[in-house]
Amino acid sequence: MLLLCCCFVQLLIHLVSGDVAEGDVEPLLRRKEFVTLHKWSELKLGVPEGYQQPPTLDANRYAQDKLLPVDVDVEYGDDGYHRTFLTIPRLSHGVLYSLAVVADSDNSTLLNPLLVPYPSYDWHSSFGQNCSSITSAIRTFIDDCWRLWVVDLGQINGIQYCAPQILAFDLVTDQLIHRYVIPASQYTPGVSIFTALAVDIDDSVPKAECSTAMVYIADPWGYGLIVYDMSRGQSWRIQNAHMQPDQQLTQDKTGSSGIFTVSISPRQHDKEGGDNAERRLYFHALNSFLEVSVPLVVVNNASLWTQLKNTETQNELLKEFRIVGSRGIQCESEAMDSEGNLYCSLISSSALIAWKENSDYDSDHLKVVAYNPDRLRFVTGLKVNRNNLDEDELWALSSNPELFVGGSVQTDDIKFQIIGCGVKNLLENEPCSVVINHLQNTINYYKEH
Numbered sequence: 001m002l003l004l005c006c007c008f009v010q011l012l013i014h015l016v017s018g019d020v021a022e023g024d025v026e027p028l029l030r031r032k033e034f035v036t037l038h039k040w041s042e043l044k045l046g047v048p049e050g051y052q053q054p055p056t057l058d059a060n061r062y063a064q065d066k067l068l069p070v071d072v073d074v075e076y077g078d079d080g081y082h083r084t085f086l087t088i089p090r091l092s093h094g095v096l097y098s099l100a101v102v103a104d105s106d107n108s109t110l111l112n113p114l115l116v117p118y119p120s121y122d123w124h125s126s127f128g129q130n131c132s133s134i135t136s137a138i139r140t141f142i143d144d145c146w147r148l149w150v151v152d153l154g155q156i157n158g159i160q161y162c163a164p165q166i167l168a169f170d171l172v173t174d175q176l177i178h179r180y181v182i183p184a185s186q187y188t189p190g191v192s193i194f195t196a197l198a199v200d201i202d203d204s205v206p207k208a209e210c211s212t213a214m215v216y217i218a219d220p221w222g223y224g225l226i227v228y229d230m231s232r233g234q235s236w237r238i239q240n241a242h243m244q245p246d247q248q249l250t251q252d253k254t255g256s257s258g259i260f261t262v263s264i265s266p267r268q269h270d271k272e273g274g275d276n277a278e279r280r281l282y283f284h285a286l287n288s289f290l291e292v293s294v295p296l297v298v299v300n301n302a303s304l305w306t307q308l309k310n311t312e313t314q315n316e317l318l319k320e321f322r323i324v325g326s327r328g329i330q331c332e333s334e335a336m337d338s339e340g341n342l343y344c345s346l347i348s349s350s351a352l353i354a355w356k357e358n359s360d361y362d363s364d365h366l367k368v369v370a371y372n373p374d375r376l377r378f379v380t381g382l383k384v385n386r387n388n389l390d391e392d393e394l395w396a397l398s399s400n401p402e403l404f405v406g407g408s409v410q411t412d413d414i415k416f417q418i419i420g421c422g423v424k425n426l427l428e429n430e431p432c433s434v435v436i437n438h439l440q441n442t443i444n445y446y447k448e449h
Contacts, residue, residue, distance in 0.1 A: 032352075032370035034419035035432050037074075037084060037395070038102060038113050041412050043067050045088070045096040046114075048121045066092045068404065069100075071381040072397035072418055073140045073148070075171055076388045082107070082436050083171075084418065085118065085148065086397070087381075089193075090127075090136040090156040097124035099137035099150060119174040128154075128161025132179075135162045139197035139217070142385065145210035146171045147178075151194050151217055160189035166215055166228055180228060186237040192222045196262040196283075196334075200296075203267065214300060216262045220286060223258040227299055236305040240294075240321050245287035249330075257286035261334035263342055264296065265357060278358075282324070282342060284331060291324040291331075291342075291361055325361025327353070333382035337392045337423050343369070345379035345396065352376060352396075354427065369426040375419050377401055384423065387435045392423035 045067065047053045071087040084102040088095055097117035106113035117124050123134045136153040143149065148169045154162035164187055168178035196218035203209040212231035219226060223244045228235040243259035265279040279296040298304060298320045309317070331344035331353075340357035352370040359365040370376065381397035399416050402409050409415060421432035 032372050032375075032421070032426075033432060034370070034372060034375045034396075034421050035434050036110065036375070037418040037420055037434075037436070038110060039414050039417035040112050041414055042112055043069070043115070043416060045100070045117075047096060048117065051121055051125070054125065054127065066094060069380075069397060069399070069416055071139050072395055073142050073381075073383055074385050074393075074395050074420070075142055075148070076385065076435075078388060085140055086115065087137045087140055087150075089138040089153060091158075093157050095136075097121060097134075099124070099134055099140070119169060119176075128156050128159075131162035131165075134167070139194055141197045141199045142171070143199045143201055143213065144203065144386075145201060145213075147210075147213075149197060149199050149213075149215065151197050153193060155190065155193070158190050163187075164192065164194070166217075168213075178230065180230075180233065180235065182226060182228075182235060186224075186226055186235060187219065188222045192219045194218060194226075195220050195260050195286075198262045198264050200264050216264070216281065216299070218259045218262050218283065220258045220260050221256060225259060225262065225283070225299075227302075227305075229300070229302065232302070234302060236302050238299065238305055240292075240318070242288075242290065242292040242321055242323070243283070243285060245285050246289070249287050249289075259283050260286035260332065261344075263334050263336040266336065266338045266340055280357075282334070282336070284334070284344075286330065286332065289326045289328055289330065291327070291355075292321055293324050294321045327361075327366065333379045333396070335382045335384045335394065337384045337394075338386070339392075339423075341423070341427065343382065343384070343394060343426075345376060345382060348401075350376045352426070367427075369429070370421070375417065378404060389435055391435070393420055393434055394423055394426060395420040 067088055068091060069086045069088045073085040075083045086100045088098050088100060090098050099118045100115040101118040103114040103116045126133045128135045134152050136155050137150050138153050139151040141149040148171050150167040152165045152167060154160055154164045164182045166180040167176060169175065170177045194217050198216045200214045201209050202212065215228040217226040224237050224239045225243065226235055226237055245256055245258050261283050263282040280293040281296050281299050282291060282293045284291050304317060330347040332347050334342065334344045336342045342355045342357065343352055345352050350371055350373040351368055354367045354369045355361060355365055375398060377398045378401035379396050379398050383395050384392050385395060387393050396419050398419055400409050400413065403415060420434050422434060425432050
């Protein structure tokens with residue numbers, strides 16, 4: 001296994017460096033030019049018109065340079081219309097609102113577009129005093145029923161003002177349609193900071209799929225997975241040794257980070273295996289080289305995790321968690337497309353890898369699909385969304401890593417950027433393309449000139 005890991009790392013270095021033997025025509029992998037949707041050298045949140053700045057946000061505490069967006073989602077409408085969502089959790093004082101959307105007036109603005117609160121500023125203005133509002137949104141997920149799912153930490157500057165909650169908004173009306181407060185027994189106040197959210201809906205039952213959902217949330221510093229069944233109004237917590245950090249890896253910055261990602265096998269509508277055949281939940285700890293999976297039917301069975309179990313049953317459950325393989329390198333954000341390709345951004349390597357489900361997880365099947373040191377930096381949000389042509393597109397929120405370790409950057413440096421590429425383009429090593437109108441027009445212009 002160690003030899004295999006080392007081989008993969010050597011292969012990655014060769015691919016992304018562009019080193020070629022004498023006589024080779026071109027590098028094995030070229031630099032991937034992603035499509036840039038938006039980028040910020042200066043990210044500011046202003047008080048919406050008609051509101052006054054809260055007295056708690058005085059000049060000393062309201063530091064705009066402390067704003068750290070961590071998640072992104074792109075909602076597609078008809079004819080290329082789109083909305084772009086960002087979460088900016090209240091990891092420090094002074095964050096006016098933690099769930100934002102790019103203003104319609106700035107939808108085609110590349111540099112420093114205006115952000116406005118979603119769904120309105122009233123949802124954010126209590127700063128933890130009203131737990132029915134949003135205290136600190138950190139993760140989002142858009143499902144196929146036009147719902148925006150949101151995980152609210154309930155924390156401000158590490159203090160647990162409210163219990164974490166799961167919210168769902170109707171993207172047609174922008175109204176709240178579902179709320180669930182996570183029980184106190186399933187999180188640790190001030191410690192549980194959720195780094196991944198995935199939502200699965202059962203589209204095999206016509207007209208009923210949007211009445212339910214299964215929600216999966218990663219708790220990296222609590223070393224557990226929270227599962228929520230919308231139809232039953234019940235959640236449970238799952239813990240496993242693979243959700244903890246690898247103690248043999250001792251990096252100071254990530255050494256205590258456990259389960260960091262959650263991805264789910266796509267539904268395969270085939271006659272042989274059935275709709276739910278062999279579906280699995282994938283995850284990895286940030287401080288680990290291993291990718292791990294567990295059958296989705298096991299994860300979704302509440303009785304296995306909420307009822308007392310004897311030793312034999314506990315041992316059987318442990319066997320359900322399977323090591324898929326080792327990368328020999330750390331991965332941060334992760335997402336899976338509708339064909340079962342799992343993407344992961346490599347820490348400090350400016351590269352994106354892909355692996356096809358049900359193949360061996362080794363150097364022969366882990367494919368480096370993108371490299372770009374200017375675009376792929378510290379990826380805190382990675383999503384695969386279906387565009388209005390029913391095609392998969394991958395979008396990433398990439399940030400200057402210095403911002404997350406207290407470092408300083410130049411005033412005019414790009415601090416955050418949202419970049420995208422068609423999944424087909426990634427897998428076939430083609431130039432990146434997306435369907436959003438103003439971006440596609442720009443791409444076509446440069447192709448013609």
